[in-house]
Every structure is written in C-alpha cells, then in structure tokens.
Amino acid sequence: MRLKITGGRIYDPASGWQGEVRDLLIEGDRVVSRLTAADRIIDAKRKMVVAGGIDLGAQVATYGATFLYLLNGGPTLRELGLAYAFLGYTHVHEPFLTPVTAALVHRRLAALPIVDVSASLVLNLRDLDAWLKDRDRWGEIAETIRFLLEKTRSLDVRLVEPFVRYRQEFYAHRNIYPDEALDILTRLALDHRLKFIVQASPDVVNASYLEPRAFHLAGLSQALQNGGAGAAALRHLDAGVTADCGLYLPRPDPGPQIKVDLGWYQPLNLNPAIFRQQARDALDLALSYQGHNLAFSAMAPTPVREYPELFTWLLDRTLRQKTWGKETAEREYSLSDWTRATRTLPAQILGLTDRGHLQPGARADVAIYDLSEGKKPRLSPASLRRVHTLIKGGEIVIDNFQLVKPDAAKATYFRRTEAQATALVADICQYRSFRPESLWVPDELGGPWVGMD
Amino acid sequence: MELKESIICPGCACLCDDLDIILENGRPVAIHNVCTWGVGKFLAEKKLRPNKERRRLTDPQISRHGRAEKVSYEAALGEAAAILTQARRPVIYGLANSGAWAQEAALALTANLKARLEPADLAFMAPFYQAVQKHGLFWAPLEVIRDEADAVVYWGANPLHSCPRHAVRYAVFARGRFTERGIEDRQVAAVDIYRTELAGICHPYIQIDPFQEAALAEAVMASLNGHPASEDAPADADKLAAFFANAAYGVIFCGRGVAYGGPQVFDRLAALAARLNEKKPFVLFPLSGDFNSAGLYELLLRETGSPFAPDFADPAAPTSQASPVDFQEVDAVLVTGADLLWFLQAEQVQDLKKRQVPIVALSPFADRTTAQARVCLPVALDGIEAAEIAYRMDGLPVLLRPVASASAPPAHRVLADLNLFL
Structure with a gap:
C-alpha cells in the first residue's frame, strides 16, 4: 500500500524534526522519500506523527506472570496487545527469558497480537563463574553467549544479578562480587564486542565507572534507595551510559506475593509493593536528567494501560502536580523528549536500526496522535490513551481511533549469530533436566521469526 | 531398524525428553528410559496391565x-x-x-x-488456584527444585503411579547442582491416607485418617508458630513441623488426594507454604499426572x-x-x-x-x-x-x-x- 500522511507535525529526534509540518510517504512496509501516487492520503493536520512506540521492559511473558491473572483478573495477552496498539506501540520487549523458560516466553509473545516482540536472554553468571575468572576462556564465553542468543531466539543479553553469590556457604569461595564482576564484564564486552543490559541496583549504579559501550542500565529506579544513587545514576548518564528509567505507579498494598525462583540469588517478585516515595524518586530522576540517554520504561507491576498517566507526569507539570503536589521539578518533557524516550532511544538500545525513526528506509511503523494546539502543541491525556492512527509495517491497524486490522502481521525478532556450541554450553547444560536439543526453541513454539545479524 | 534419540514422552506431565526409541517398519518396538505410562502410549499397552494391548480406534x-x-x-x-x-x-x-x-x-x-x-482435573486444580489467590505463591521450575530443594514432601500424591519418573528426574533421587548425592542430600516426607510405596523412602511417612489433612496442616502451622498442639491435633504434626523447620529449601508436591479432602486442604497448605516462605523458599506444587494439564491452564489463563x-x-x-x-x-x-x-x-x-x-x-x-x-x-x-x-x-x-x-x-x-x- 502507498500512503501519504499529510499536514502532520512530525517528531523524529533522529532526523532533527521537532514538529515541523511535512508529509510522510510510505510504500510497502517502508518510509520512502518519493511517491508517484498514493492509494490513500491520511490527513494529519493538528496531529503528531511519530514512529511506533517500543516498550523496553514489558513483563508480558515472564515465567510465572500468568499467576498474576489470579490476583487482578487480567488483562489477557489479547487485551494487552490491543492496549499496546491503542497507545501507539508497535514493538514490545520482554526482559526476562532464561534458557529454560525461552520456549514459554516465546509461546506467550507469539500470542500477543499486533505488536512485534523480542526478548532478553538473562544470563546467570553462576553458570559461568569458573570461566569468568580465566581471561583465556573469555573468547569461549563470548561464543557461548552468541550461541545461546540464537538458540533461545533472544535479541540481547541481560544481567539481573551482575555478580555470583551462592546461597550455600560451601560454595562461597566461588562468589564474585559486583565490582569484580563488572570489571570482568567490561573487559569481556570490549574484547569481544558484546553489550550487556544490566538490571540497575545500588551496587551497579554506585560503581565508580560504567563503560558506555559495555552496558545499558535497565530499570534505573530500582537502584534509587538513597540520594547518592540518584546522583551516581546521573553521573553515568552524563558519561554516556544509556538507561531506562523504570517509572512506577505507587501500589503500597498489592496483595498476595507471587515470587518465582529462576535460579538466581533472589527470586523474581512479580507483584512487589511500590511505595509512594519509590515512585516519586523514579519520577524525580526522569525529570532531572536533561540529556539524550534516558529511555522511558515502566516497572512491573505497573500495567500498560496506565502508561498514559506516567507520560502525563513527564509531559505536563500541571497534571503531574495533581498527583505529586507542587514540590516536583518544574521541567516538562517536550514532545521531542518524549518521542526520543519512547521511540528513538529504545530502538537504538535494542539494535532495531530501522525502527524508532522516520527517515527514508525506516520500517513504516507510525503512530498519529491528536494534538491540542495552543501556545505550543500538546498531547492531552485522552490523546495519549488512544492513538488516532496506527500504521504497522505499512498496514493501517488503527484508523480514526478504530481497530481495523486485529490480525496485523507480527514477528519475533532475535539475534542470528551462527555461533557454534562450546564446551561451556555443555557445562551449562549438565545441570538441566532437559536435554539441550529440547532446550533450544524450535520454530513451532513461537514466531514468525526474524533473525537479525 | 531405526534409532530415534531424545524423544519426548507424552505419558505423563513429566514429559521426559530422554527416550531413545527403536523403530521397526515405522512403529516403536523398543524404548529406553521409559516408564510404564510411556510404554502404555508408545506400545499401546494397558497402563495397569502391561502386555495387554489397548485397542485402537480405527474408523469413525x-x-x-x-x-x-x-x-x-x-x-x-x-x-x-x-x-x-x-x-x-x-x-x-x-x-x-x-x-x-x-x-x-x-x-x-x-x-x-x-x-x-x-x-x-478441575476439581483438583481449582482449589489450588483459589488458594494462590488468597495466599500468594512461591513458584519454581523443576530445574530449580532439582538443584536446590533439600526437603521434599509428597502430600496426597504417589508419583510412582501418577508420574513414575518424577522422583528420579526431578525431586527425590535426581542429582542437582546443590544436591549432587541425590536422596542423600535430601529429606523426603509424605502424607497420605493410605500406606503407599513411598513409605520406604519417606521419613516421616504420615498416614492420616481421611479428612484430617486440613487439621494436620493447621497443626503443623501452629507448631511452627510455637503454639502447643491441641489434644485433637493429628498425630505426627510435630514430626512434620520439625521436618519443615529443618529445611533450607522445600517443596510440597500435592497430588490428587488433596482434592478429596475438600478445598480447605489446599487453602491450609498454601497458608502453610506462605508462612514457611517468610523464612525460606518453599514451593507449593500441584502434581497433575495428565501430560498437558499445565498447558490447558496456561491457555485458559492466557485467553x-x-x-x-x-x-x-x-x-x-x-x-x-x-x-x-x-x-x-x-x-x-x-x-x-x-x-x-x-x-x-x-x-x-x-x-x-x-x-x-x-x-x-x-x-x-x-x-x-x-x-x-x-x-x-x-x-x-x-x-x-x-x-x-x-x-x-x-x-x-x-x-x-x-x-x-x-x-x-x-x-x-x-x-x-x-x-x-x-
């Protein structure tokens, strides 16, 4: 289909467009610079035209997440997919996939309609402990990571616990403390061209230096247990480290606990209590950083349908004050800031080079929102809640606020590495109850798949 | 003759993936690492009467x-x-x-x-999910249970019948990362209204009267909370409480027997697990034998x-x-x-x-x-x-x-x- 989106204000930080009124041309599934004729012209006057949103930290397919349905009654994956589409999102990234849970995560991601999906492979450094201490074996570690990425159909590598700590005293001599682990991981990343998504924690954020080429900090809010950590986080951001903020809605009494043990030192708490101060600290950090390295993300258990409220806190000082009082920062995100935080930077972090921007050649994932035109154009809470038009891969999915293509084509993106199995893979697999061939994700358990080099 | 390796067995919910099968003329004739449930499916034999053929339906x-x-x-x-x-x-x-x-x-x-x-198996699983709604849950995949659990309880369950290789592959005898000596690194207990084959490997093995299971769970909870046992508390509650107290990482596998005691049994067990989880990991795990029961509930929750x-x-x-x-x-x-x-x-x-x-x-x-x-x-x-x-x-x-x-x-x-x- 050939589409001409005309008269809209285009926001694309990657191209330097900050609301200029111009046309956007689409042919097939790509943005193009020229179009001889259009099958359809979309009038986008008084509207904001941006790339499709990319959620960096959606726990939509985490192992154990279905137990949460028991506490809050949903939403189902179908409802979630629709919710994302109506918010203008076209790609959702699941943060927690392990070699054992990979097949389950992909089954669930495949059931999420409309949006493209991908997942992070969570590496348990305990599996590598003896190898990490021997620099001669780092090449094999890197090859193993690449092998696991492809076999588990993951897009990137995540470290929830960037350390090795055994619960059993007997193994204490094998512990690797965070400083040492981060040092090893930095050199491993630089030597072997890897990049790690590291779940933020006070230990991580308080590290004296984090190499921007080696790390992305996920869920920065989790590290904010004192003012010092906030200052340290800003220092890393200023030094060039990318991060996502991990905003919360306060939920001091979430009900019964659902915890899942994935073999890490701490179980994953799927239904944590979020106290008002935590949520406030996260918001303050997001408002105080003014550079280009902080992406938007929300931390579980904040539901996706509540994202507009979080966006409003960033975009509108007056509405923010209704929740937080007048003591919060004066700053408001510009529409360009918001676009960068929800589109441009997430695409860069995930390595989705043809997403998150609207330059010719970009994939035609486009969201069009109603703008309130006043002294300066604004996105109202109502506009944030329901996108006017959503185009995915050149197909119109939502048209004039109505879902017109619920069965839009979607895909699961993963890193294709063609790496070979190593002795370390055998070492890792020796403790699995599955044979390795059952562990690796077959085509039938997810997809359709798109391998990225 | 053809050998196919690492075949997954749909005999029960263990889904053992280590079956090696010899085929002759496209039909299985010999299977390695298989239990009687698997044989029943692969070789079309009756579950409880090996060597007796199960009749296949051929025509509508x-x-x-x-x-x-x-x-x-x-x-x-x-x-x-x-x-x-x-x-x-x-x-x-x-x-x-x-x-x-x-x-x-x-x-x-x-x-x-x-x-x-x-x-x-709704009568079995619904009370489990209702108990989770009320008390929450600590959950772990069998991988982690195999690696970590040093205390295993079978409650109203006989895995040797419902999922025969469960004890060998995942729980009792399995050699995990931190349980390298298998059963020697674990304590195993069982609660049932009958004396089953498990009595030989479970210490304590607590045989209780029907409909006393909820009372037993309550008595164990009371004992863990430091309250003296009431006079009408089931016998051996203290023994079981001591078993729980000594665990570093535990799991309670609940079998269909739990359903016969009424929904309150799961409720009390979930409350007990939640209480234990305040101090140490304790998994409450329903042991459904049917090979894809978990898939059905995943689907229902998802959809x-x-x-x-x-x-x-x-x-x-x-x-x-x-x-x-x-x-x-x-x-x-x-x-x-x-x-x-x-x-x-x-x-x-x-x-x-x-x-x-x-x-x-x-x-x-x-x-x-x-x-x-x-x-x-x-x-x-x-x-x-x-x-x-x-x-x-x-x-x-x-x-x-x-x-x-x-x-x-x-x-x-x-x-x-x-x-x-x-």
Missing part, C-alpha cells in the same frame, strides 16, 4: 439404537455437529491429556457452541484471564466456574483427552445413560467413554503419531515430534473441522 463410528456402524469422517462430523448444536447445555470435557493445539481448537469450538469447557472452567452460555459475558459442572444439567458432551465415564461416579454415569445424553468422543484408544459414545472419532496419538505442543507440569512447553505414522487425523484437526461443521 456412529451408534444408533445401541449398534455402532462405521461411517465416513464427514458423516461423523456432521452427526457430532448436529448433537452439539441442538443441545441446550453442551460441555466440552477433558483436554488434560490433549496437546496444546487441540486445547486451543477446543476452546474456539467451545466459544462457537456457547458451551462450557470442563478441564478433567480468558482465569484458570477456571470457561462458560460461554452467555457469549456477551462469558464466565469462569471454579466448581465442577453438574452433569445433571448437561445434555450433550464432547470428550477429548480424557475418559469421562472412567472419571465419573457410578450414579453420574447411570444418570447420563438414563437420560440418553449423547456423547461425542475423540480418542486414539477404545475406552469406557468410546464404548458409550453416540459418535466416535479416532484421533492420532499426540506426540507419537502427530506433532503437538505440551507443557511440563511446571508450565514449560516442549514440542512433541511424531515418531510413527498415524492412521487417524490429529485431535486439533478434528476439532477444527468440527467447528467448520457447526
């Missing part, structure tokens, strides 16, 4: 006036569709022993029929947001029912992935017969239900003759690849075809 059949006659596939589908569409209260029953694709097709069929989908029986009688407002269906209200049943008449009590079976409730049965084998069915549709064996997806008891899916050719279509295709006939 319709029974008229007590006489079964072979019909075409289309005629059988037409008759089944007529039965189900004419019913006021149709139920799709079973599915715990069906692959995930069949379950998805069944759910679509249920919605289209405005029927109710009744999981075969309906509830693990209970979805009822589409009012399509505008579908409901989910935690209580098992009252078969007295039912006027047509489609059964797949279960042997309904084997599960029901004798009086319920009599009632269905008396009211001449028509049954549509999809099954690879002849069983009690197919013997009484108005329409029989033979299907391929999921995971042996047809590819399918199944979820291990801890909720992790695997792809079942066929090892033998099928003479009947897979259940998911039959269900999808039936949907087209409505």
Whole structure:
C-alpha cells in the first residue's frame, strides 16, 4: 500500500524534526522519500506523527506472570496487545527469558497480537563463574553467549544479578562480587564486542565507572534507595551510559506475593509493593536528567494501560502536580523528549536500526496522535490513551481511533549469530533436566521469526 | 531398524525428553528410559496391565439404537455437529491429556457452541488456584527444585503411579547442582491416607485418617508458630513441623488426594507454604499426572484471564466456574483427552445413560467413554503419531515430534473441522 500522511507535525529526534509540518510517504512496509501516487492520503493536520512506540521492559511473558491473572483478573495477552496498539506501540520487549523458560516466553509473545516482540536472554553468571575468572576462556564465553542468543531466539543479553553469590556457604569461595564482576564484564564486552543490559541496583549504579559501550542500565529506579544513587545514576548518564528509567505507579498494598525462583540469588517478585516515595524518586530522576540517554520504561507491576498517566507526569507539570503536589521539578518533557524516550532511544538500545525513526528506509511503523494546539502543541491525556492512527509495517491497524486490522502481521525478532556450541554450553547444560536439543526453541513454539545479524 | 534419540514422552506431565526409541517398519518396538505410562502410549499397552494391548480406534463410528456402524469422517462430523448444536447445555470435557493445539481448537469450538469447557482435573486444580489467590505463591521450575530443594514432601500424591519418573528426574533421587548425592542430600516426607510405596523412602511417612489433612496442616502451622498442639491435633504434626523447620529449601508436591479432602486442604497448605516462605523458599506444587494439564491452564489463563472452567452460555459475558459442572444439567458432551465415564461416579454415569445424553468422543484408544459414545472419532496419538505442543507440569512447553505414522487425523484437526461443521 502507498500512503501519504499529510499536514502532520512530525517528531523524529533522529532526523532533527521537532514538529515541523511535512508529509510522510510510505510504500510497502517502508518510509520512502518519493511517491508517484498514493492509494490513500491520511490527513494529519493538528496531529503528531511519530514512529511506533517500543516498550523496553514489558513483563508480558515472564515465567510465572500468568499467576498474576489470579490476583487482578487480567488483562489477557489479547487485551494487552490491543492496549499496546491503542497507545501507539508497535514493538514490545520482554526482559526476562532464561534458557529454560525461552520456549514459554516465546509461546506467550507469539500470542500477543499486533505488536512485534523480542526478548532478553538473562544470563546467570553462576553458570559461568569458573570461566569468568580465566581471561583465556573469555573468547569461549563470548561464543557461548552468541550461541545461546540464537538458540533461545533472544535479541540481547541481560544481567539481573551482575555478580555470583551462592546461597550455600560451601560454595562461597566461588562468589564474585559486583565490582569484580563488572570489571570482568567490561573487559569481556570490549574484547569481544558484546553489550550487556544490566538490571540497575545500588551496587551497579554506585560503581565508580560504567563503560558506555559495555552496558545499558535497565530499570534505573530500582537502584534509587538513597540520594547518592540518584546522583551516581546521573553521573553515568552524563558519561554516556544509556538507561531506562523504570517509572512506577505507587501500589503500597498489592496483595498476595507471587515470587518465582529462576535460579538466581533472589527470586523474581512479580507483584512487589511500590511505595509512594519509590515512585516519586523514579519520577524525580526522569525529570532531572536533561540529556539524550534516558529511555522511558515502566516497572512491573505497573500495567500498560496506565502508561498514559506516567507520560502525563513527564509531559505536563500541571497534571503531574495533581498527583505529586507542587514540590516536583518544574521541567516538562517536550514532545521531542518524549518521542526520543519512547521511540528513538529504545530502538537504538535494542539494535532495531530501522525502527524508532522516520527517515527514508525506516520500517513504516507510525503512530498519529491528536494534538491540542495552543501556545505550543500538546498531547492531552485522552490523546495519549488512544492513538488516532496506527500504521504497522505499512498496514493501517488503527484508523480514526478504530481497530481495523486485529490480525496485523507480527514477528519475533532475535539475534542470528551462527555461533557454534562450546564446551561451556555443555557445562551449562549438565545441570538441566532437559536435554539441550529440547532446550533450544524450535520454530513451532513461537514466531514468525526474524533473525537479525 | 531405526534409532530415534531424545524423544519426548507424552505419558505423563513429566514429559521426559530422554527416550531413545527403536523403530521397526515405522512403529516403536523398543524404548529406553521409559516408564510404564510411556510404554502404555508408545506400545499401546494397558497402563495397569502391561502386555495387554489397548485397542485402537480405527474408523469413525456412529451408534444408533445401541449398534455402532462405521461411517465416513464427514458423516461423523456432521452427526457430532448436529448433537452439539441442538443441545441446550453442551460441555466440552477433558483436554488434560490433549496437546496444546487441540486445547486451543477446543476452546474456539467451545466459544462457537456457547458451551462450557470442563478441564478433567478441575476439581483438583481449582482449589489450588483459589488458594494462590488468597495466599500468594512461591513458584519454581523443576530445574530449580532439582538443584536446590533439600526437603521434599509428597502430600496426597504417589508419583510412582501418577508420574513414575518424577522422583528420579526431578525431586527425590535426581542429582542437582546443590544436591549432587541425590536422596542423600535430601529429606523426603509424605502424607497420605493410605500406606503407599513411598513409605520406604519417606521419613516421616504420615498416614492420616481421611479428612484430617486440613487439621494436620493447621497443626503443623501452629507448631511452627510455637503454639502447643491441641489434644485433637493429628498425630505426627510435630514430626512434620520439625521436618519443615529443618529445611533450607522445600517443596510440597500435592497430588490428587488433596482434592478429596475438600478445598480447605489446599487453602491450609498454601497458608502453610506462605508462612514457611517468610523464612525460606518453599514451593507449593500441584502434581497433575495428565501430560498437558499445565498447558490447558496456561491457555485458559492466557485467553480468558482465569484458570477456571470457561462458560460461554452467555457469549456477551462469558464466565469462569471454579466448581465442577453438574452433569445433571448437561445434555450433550464432547470428550477429548480424557475418559469421562472412567472419571465419573457410578450414579453420574447411570444418570447420563438414563437420560440418553449423547456423547461425542475423540480418542486414539477404545475406552469406557468410546464404548458409550453416540459418535466416535479416532484421533492420532499426540506426540507419537502427530506433532503437538505440551507443557511440563511446571508450565514449560516442549514440542512433541511424531515418531510413527498415524492412521487417524490429529485431535486439533478434528476439532477444527468440527467447528467448520457447526
């Protein structure tokens, strides 16, 4: 289909467009610079035209997440997919996939309609402990990571616990403390061209230096247990480290606990209590950083349908004050800031080079929102809640606020590495109850798949 | 002769993936690492009577006036569709022993029929989920349990019968990362109303009176909280409390026996697990034997947001029912992935017969239900003759690849075809 989106204000930080009124041309599934004729012209006057949103930290397919349905009654994956589409999102990234849970995560991601999906492979450094201490074996570690990425159909590598700590005293001599682990991981990343998504924690954020080429900090809010950590986080951001903020809605009494043990030192708490101060600290950090390295993300258990409220806190000082009082920062995100935080930077972090921007050649994932035109154009809470038009891969999915293509084509993106199995893979697999061939994700358990080099 | 390695067994919810199978003329003739349940499926032998062949269904059949006659596939589908569409209260029953694709097709069929989908083990699983709603849960995959759990309790469960290799692969004898000596690194206990084979390896083995299980769980909780045992507390509560107190990482595997004590047993066990979790990891784990029970509940949660029986009688407002269906209200049943008449009590079976409730049965084998069915549709064996997806008891899916050719279509295709006939 050939589409001409005309008269809209285009926001694309990657191209330097900050609301200029111009046309956007689409042919097939790509943005193009020229179009001889259009099958359809979309009038986008008084509207904001941006790339499709990319959620960096959606726990939509985490192992154990279905137990949460028991506490809050949903939403189902179908409802979630629709919710994302109506918010203008076209790609959702699941943060927690392990070699054992990979097949389950992909089954669930495949059931999420409309949006493209991908997942992070969570590496348990305990599996590598003896190898990490021997620099001669780092090449094999890197090859193993690449092998696991492809076999588990993951897009990137995540470290929830960037350390090795055994619960059993007997193994204490094998512990690797965070400083040492981060040092090893930095050199491993630089030597072997890897990049790690590291779940933020006070230990991580308080590290004296984090190499921007080696790390992305996920869920920065989790590290904010004192003012010092906030200052340290800003220092890393200023030094060039990318991060996502991990905003919360306060939920001091979430009900019964659902915890899942994935073999890490701490179980994953799927239904944590979020106290008002935590949520406030996260918001303050997001408002105080003014550079280009902080992406938007929300931390579980904040539901996706509540994202507009979080966006409003960033975009509108007056509405923010209704929740937080007048003591919060004066700053408001510009529409360009918001676009960068929800589109441009997430695409860069995930390595989705043809997403998150609207330059010719970009994939035609486009969201069009109603703008309130006043002294300066604004996105109202109502506009944030329901996108006017959503185009995915050149197909119109939502048209004039109505879902017109619920069965839009979607895909699961993963890193294709063609790496070979190593002795370390055998070492890792020796403790699995599955044979390795059952562990690796077959085509039938997810997809359709798109391998990225 | 052909050797196929690392075949996944759909015999029970263990889904053991280490079967090595020798095929002759495309049929399995010898299997390594298999239990009796697996043999029953791969070699078509009766579960409790090895060497006795299970009769396969070969042709679609319709029974008229007590006489079964072979019909075409289309005629059988037409008759089944007529039965189900004419019913006021149709139920799709079973599915715990069906692959995930069949379950998805069944759910679509249920919605289209405005029927109710009744999981075969709802009476067991619904109280578990209700207890989780109330008390929360600490959960772990079998991988982690195998590595970490040094205290294993089987409560109302006999894994040697329901999932025979469970104790060897995942819990008791398995050698995990931190339990390298297997049973020597673990303490194992059991609670049951009968003395079972587990008594030889479980210390303590607590045999209690029927309907005393909730009281036992309460007494253990009281003991852990430092309260003295009441006079009428079941014997051995202190022993079990000491067992729990000494654990570093524990798991309570609950079998179907728990359901017979009423929903309060799961409630008390979940409360007990929550109490234990304040100090140490303690997993509460329902041990469903059917090979894809976990897949069914995953599907229900994923698609309906509830693990209970979805009822589409009012399509505008579908409901989910935690209580098992009252078969007295039912006027047509489609059964797949279960042997309904084997599960029901004798009086319920009599009632269905008396009211001449028509049954549509999809099954690879002849069983009690197919013997009484108005329409029989033979299907391929999921995971042996047809590819399918199944979820291990801890909720992790695997792809079942066929090892033998099928003479009947897979259940998911039959269900999808039936949907087209409505």
